[in-house]
Amino acid sequence: MCGRRYLGFVLLVWLQGVLHVQTSDQPCSAPKLNNGYLDPEELTYNHDSKLTYSCDKGRKPAVEGWWATSTCHNGTWSPEPQCIDEKDCLAPNIPNAKYAENQSGWYEDGHTIRIRCNEGYVPKGWRVTTKCINGNWSSVLICEKCIHACSEPPQVPHTVIIFQGFQDFFAPDTELQYECEDGYTIEGADNKKTIYCLSGNWIQGPVCSGGTDRGHGGSGGHATSAGSGTQPEWGVEVCGKPPVVPNGDVVGYGQRYLRYECSSFYKLVGPEKVVCYSDGTWSNVPYCRVNFCSVDTDGHPLLKPAGVHYMKYGEEVRLPCVRDPSWWTDHYSLVKCINGRTFVYDCCTRFARKSDRC
Incomplete structure (x- = not known):
C-alpha cells in the first residue's frame, strides 16, 4: 500500500514537470502576415526570439514606424504582426484622457473618437473629437489641468x-475628510470634519482641540447664549458642501458667501453670490444657461474636418472649406450663431468683399 502511494507521488511529480515544460518557453509558428x-x-521561432516585418506598398504596420518588431512569448507573438491600410490611424496618445479603444489597436480612415478628460482636467479649447483622415488625426486633443483645481x-x-x-x-x-488625532476632538462634529476645494483654494479646515488647547467651550460658536448680545463667529463651512451648479464653478468666497461663475459658453442666471445662513442653509442658487452654438465640421460637407467648433451667441467666424481642385486659393465659410441656431453660408475666397454671407 505504501509502495503504491510512493509510486503515485512519483508519477504526480513527473506529470507536473511535463505540464510545466509544455506550458512554458514554447516556440512560435511563423505568423500569418x-x-x-x-x-x-x-x-518556427524559439521562445523570446524577435522578428522584423514590413508591409507592401499602400500598407503599413499597426505600430509606429515602417519597420516593426514582434517577440515570441510562450507560443504567442506580441504584438501580433499585422499590416493595415496606410490611410488608417494608430491609436492616439492623449495623456489624462479616456476614449473608446479599439481592440485591434488601430482605427479605419474616417473614424472619429471622442475623449473624456480625467477628473481635474478639461479639454483645451473645448475640443473633444478628432477624426482619422488619410492616416493622421485631424486635430491634437489635449487635456489640461483645470484652473480651479487645488494643490495639496x-x-x-x-x-x-x-x-x-x-x-x-x-x-x-x-471633498476631503479629516480626523482628529487621539486626545483631540471637534466639538459637535463626531470627531470628523470635511473640507472642500473651492476655486483653487481649500475652505477653512477643522480645528481639533484637546487638553490645554480646549477652552472655547459652548457649541463651537454656532449659537449664542440668551441675552449675551454677541454675534457668534461662523463661516460657509456651517452650511456644509457648497451647492453644485452644473457647468459652473465657485470662483470666490467670503466668510459667509460663495461667488459663482459659469463655464465658457454658458450664462449665469440668478444671484452671483450664494449666502450661507446661520441656520446651516444656503440662499437661492443660480443656474448656467446654454449660451453657445456648435458646428461639427467632421460631418459638414462644406467645411474642412477639424472637430466640433463652438461659438457664443451673436458670434461669427470664418471656417476653412473643403478644397475644390478648381479653386486657385483657399475658401472660407461664414458661420454665425444666432439665438442658439447655427448658420453656415456658402464658401467664399478670403479676398471676397465682406457681406452678410462672406
Whole structure:
C-alpha cells in the first residue's frame, strides 16, 4: 500500500514537470502576415526570439514606424504582426484622457473618437473629437489641468487627512475628510470634519482641540447664549458642501458667501453670490444657461474636418472649406450663431468683399 502511494507521488511529480515544460518557453509558428513580409522568414521561432516585418506598398504596420518588431512569448507573438491600410490611424496618445479603444489597436480612415478628460482636467479649447483622415488625426486633443483645481490640502494641527494615494492636485469640489488625532476632538462634529476645494483654494479646515488647547467651550460658536448680545463667529463651512451648479464653478468666497461663475459658453442666471445662513442653509442658487452654438465640421460637407467648433451667441467666424481642385486659393465659410441656431453660408475666397454671407 505504501509502495503504491510512493509510486503515485512519483508519477504526480513527473506529470507536473511535463505540464510545466509544455506550458512554458514554447516556440512560435511563423505568423500569418497578409500584405507584408518577415525577416528572418522561418517555419518556427524559439521562445523570446524577435522578428522584423514590413508591409507592401499602400500598407503599413499597426505600430509606429515602417519597420516593426514582434517577440515570441510562450507560443504567442506580441504584438501580433499585422499590416493595415496606410490611410488608417494608430491609436492616439492623449495623456489624462479616456476614449473608446479599439481592440485591434488601430482605427479605419474616417473614424472619429471622442475623449473624456480625467477628473481635474478639461479639454483645451473645448475640443473633444478628432477624426482619422488619410492616416493622421485631424486635430491634437489635449487635456489640461483645470484652473480651479487645488494643490495639496493645508496642514492642520492635530489632524489626519484621509484620501487614497498621492495626488499632485485635486479637482474642483473635491471633498476631503479629516480626523482628529487621539486626545483631540471637534466639538459637535463626531470627531470628523470635511473640507472642500473651492476655486483653487481649500475652505477653512477643522480645528481639533484637546487638553490645554480646549477652552472655547459652548457649541463651537454656532449659537449664542440668551441675552449675551454677541454675534457668534461662523463661516460657509456651517452650511456644509457648497451647492453644485452644473457647468459652473465657485470662483470666490467670503466668510459667509460663495461667488459663482459659469463655464465658457454658458450664462449665469440668478444671484452671483450664494449666502450661507446661520441656520446651516444656503440662499437661492443660480443656474448656467446654454449660451453657445456648435458646428461639427467632421460631418459638414462644406467645411474642412477639424472637430466640433463652438461659438457664443451673436458670434461669427470664418471656417476653412473643403478644397475644390478648381479653386486657385483657399475658401472660407461664414458661420454665425444666432439665438442658439447655427448658420453656415456658402464658401467664399478670403479676398471676397465682406457681406452678410462672406
